[in-house]
Amino acid sequence: MKTAILGAGISGLALARFLIEGGLAKGDVSLFEAAPAIGGLCASKTVDGFTYDVTGGHILYSKDLAAMNWIKACAGGERAFVKRNRNTKIRFADRWVHYPFENGLGDLPQQANFDCLKGYVTAWHRRQVDGSAAPAAFDAWVRWRFGEGIARHFMDPYNEKVWKRPLAQLSSDWVAGRVPDAPVDDVLRSSIGIRTEGYTHQASFFYPSHGGFQAITDGIGASVLERVRLSTPVRDLVRGASGWRVNGEEFDRVVSTLALTDLPGIVKHMPRAPAEAMAALEYNSITCLLVALDRAEHPDLSWIYLPHAEQGPTNRVTYMSNYAPGLAPVGKSSLLCEVTHPGGQPYPGAELEREVIEGLEAAGVLQAREVLFTDRTSTRHAYVVFDHGYGARRRTALEWLETVEITPLGRFGRFEYDNSDQCVIKARELAGRLLAQARAG
Ligand SMILES: Cc1cc2nc3c(=O)[nH]c(=O)nc-3n(C[C@H](O)[C@H](O)[C@H](O)COP(=O)(O)OP(=O)(O)OC[C@H]3O[C@@H](n4cnc5c(N)ncnc54)[C@H](O)[C@@H]3O)c2cc1C
Numbered sequence: 001m002k003t004a005i006l007g008a009g010i011s012g013l014a015l016a017r018f019l020i021e022g023g024l025a026k027g028d029v030s031l032f033e034a035a036p037a038i039g040g041l042c043a044s045k046t047v048d049g050f051t052y053d054v055t056g057g058h059i060l061y062s063k064d065l066a067a068m069n070w071i072k073a074c075a076g077g078e079r080a081f082v083k084r085n086r087n088t089k090i091r092f093a094d095r096w097v098h099y100p101f102e103n104g105l106g107d108l109p110q111q112a113n114f115d116c117l118k119g120y121v122t123a124w125h126r127r128q129v130d131g132s133a134a135p136a137a138f139d140a141w142v143r144w145r146f147g148e149g150i151a152r153h154f155m156d157p158y159n160e161k162v163w164k165r166p167l168a169q170l171s172s173d174w175v176a177g178r179v180p181d182a183p184v185d186d187v188l189r190s191s192i193g194i195r196t197e198g199y200t201h202q203a204s205f206f207y208p209s210h211g212g213f214q215a216i217t218d219g220i221g222a223s224v225l226e227r228v229r230l231s232t233p234v235r236d237l238v239r240g241a242s243g244w245r246v247n248g249e250e251f252d253r254v255v256s257t258l259a260l261t262d263l264p265g266i267v268k269h270m271p272r273a274p275a276e277a278m279a280a281l282e283y284n285s286i287t288c289l290l291v292a293l294d295r296a297e298h299p300d301l302s303w304i305y306l307p308h309a310e311q312g313p314t315n316r317v318t319y320m321s322n323y324a325p326g327l328a329p330v331g332k333s334s335l336l337c338e339v340t341h342p343g344g345q346p347y348p349g350a351e352l353e354r355e356v357i358e359g360l361e362a363a364g365v366l367q368a369r370e371v372l373f374t375d376r377t378s379t380r381h382a383y384v385v386f387d388h389g390y391g392a393r394r395r396t397a398l399e400w401l402e403t404v405e406i407t408p409l410g411r412f413g414r415f416e417y418d419n420s421d422q423c424v425i426k427a428r429e430l431a432g433r434l435l436a437q438a439r440a441g
Contacts, residue, residue: 001028001438004246007257008033008228009040010217011410011423015255016224017074018431024438026227032246034233038221040257041382041411042420044212045290047375049329050321051212052290054377056338057303057318058213059084059205062421071424072206075219081206082324090154090305091363098190099198099305101154102146102182106193112153117191119147124184134172136388141172145179158307161315163385164284164342174386174417205302207323216420234258237267239404255430257410259283259381260397261343267406274400277393281415283343286382289356290320291335292372298322298333304365312359313339313352335366343380352376381412390415407434 003019005012008031016029037043041055060081062068072081090097090104092112098104102120105113123144126132135141142155159167186196197203208215221228238245243252258266261283264275303318318336321328328334337356353374360366384390394415401408409430411418418426 001253001434001441002243002251003029003253003255003434004244004249004251005029005031005255005257006234006246007031007040007410007413008035008038008221008230009257009410009423010042010220010420011257011413011427012040012255013038013217013221013224013228014424014427015409015431016227017220018428019434020224022431022435024435026224029224029227030251031224031228032232032234033228033230036231038225038228038230039214039217041379042213042217044214045375045377046212047290048292048373050290050292050332050334050375051327052288052320052334052336052375053213053318054288055286055379055382056288056316057320057323057336058420059086059207059302059323060213060216060421061202061205061419062425063201064421064425067421067425067428068206070428071216071220071421074222075208075216080209080215080219082209083204083206084302084323085204086202086302087300088302088304090307091311091365092153092307094364096304098195100179100182102150102187103190103196103198105187105191106195108153112149113191115149116147116153117149117187119143119149119151120187121147121184123147136171137168138170138172138175138386139167141175142167145181154307157309158305158315161307161309161313162284162340162383164340165385165387169387171386171388171390173391174384178417209324210326212327220424234266237263237406239269244406253405253407253434255407255409255434256401257408257413259412260394260408260415261381261412263397271400274397277396277400280389281393281397282385282387282390283381283412283415284340284383284385285343285345285378285380287339287341287352287376287378289314289337289339289353290375291337291357291360291366292328292374293333293335293366293370294372295333295366295370296331306359306363306365310359311363312355312357314356314359315340317360317365332372335360340383343382343385384412384415384417386417 314337
């Protein structure tokens with residue numbers, strides 16, 4: 001069964017490995033990768049001794065222990081990873097606010113604390129009285145769930161920075177299970193200064209000891225590397241007699257991790273309805289700026305959120321050199337700043353570096369004179385945007401792919417908010433199905 005896997009990010013690499021480990025002949029698996037290296041969104045880059053994850057700071061964490069252990073084993077075993085305690089904060093003017101925000105109200109200035117507590121309790125009480133269902137629009141959901149104060153002081157400005165759209169255009173579907181749900185007692189405690197922890201399921205995480213997060217995809221890819229055709233973009237997919245031709249070559253089966261939005265330009269003779277649905281799926285791009293610092297020490301932080309406009313265009317800063325020894329030269333340190341922009345639109349201009357550094361200086365995160373240099377990487381597909389048309393468009397796209405037997409996989413292959421562990425879990429499930437089919441057929 002000649003199988004083409006389109007894309008050698010973690011999804012494509014994991015699938016290839018599961019298929020081969022499950023008994024498929026190695027020579028029957030081919031991966032097509034447009035970039036000159038494997039890794040996709042998990043890639044890292046080293047510049048003058050500073051290593052950073054090119055699509056924002058990545059951490060390894062999974063509720064699926066088997067998947068996490070498999071990832072670790074592929075990348076050198078337990079000893080090839082360091083374990084870190086997550087220490088995340090929100091920078092609010094000159095204060096550090098405990099994360100999640102509603103568990104940190106006592107860290108706020110008094111008026112903001114009052115606004116947030118009043119709003120939270122009012123929203124909570126209203127839900128108890130009217131039993132209302134979660135609103136469909138994200139901005140209304142924020143008020144329904146957290147109240148007016150948290151919306152105004154944190155959720156609105158932060159989410160506007162990340163999503164770059166009016167929040168009414170977003171649906172609330174994606175927040176279920178992602179935005180922590182604090183009990184009202186915890187919020188009352190936090191407001192008067194009794195420390196409460198939200199979001200405890202991710203209290204610690206793992207990170208490769210060497211080479212950045214890319215060590216994970218390098219490890220998964222090591223045993224299938226000879227099957228990866230690097231610098232080979234898939235330009236056309238044409239239906240053959242009993243499979244698909246990929247760039248003119250026949251395959252029995254195609255698994256695509258390419259972004260759904262790109263498929264109408266690649267799959268020949270795609271009918272109008274799925275082509276329009278795919279092209280209309282919305283996403284955000286990201287530009288990540290490494291800031292190399294002539295400073296040995298960092299506060300002991302994992303990452304911070306910068307919700308306010310005065311803090312510059314960055315929404316999240318990873319304290320990159322805290323993740324593992326060797327990510328910065330001895331006596332130096334690094335920050336990794338994430339700036340999002342609407343997908344398909346031009347990347348932020350030459351002013352980005354200045355705006356980011358001025359914003360971080362205004363936020364009290366660094367001093368401009370400490371900056372040694374910056375390095376930036378832009379990634380077109382970074383975030384799936386859950387607008388109100390997302391569900392219907394995605395369904396149309398996936399249903400059509402199923403009818404023509406192109407199997408979608410991966411974060412943008414299926415247009416899902418998946419982290420790398422979920423990509424591995426889904427690759428494992430798909431490999432199980434494909435191997436069973438191969439055995440049966
Ligand atoms: C800001 C940010 C932070 C994140 N943080 C974390 C985190 O902390 N922990 C975590 O586990 N996950 C995190 N993730 C998610 C994680 O990066 C992704 O889930 C995962 O890397 C997706 O892998 P993939 O293989 O599905 O897709 P991709 O990595 O996008 O792989 C697709 C591959 O296809 C290739 N390709 C594209 N077009 C073509 C073409 N025409 N022909 C051939 N090849 C092509 C691409 O070059 C790419 O290599 C984060 C993501 C973002 C954006």
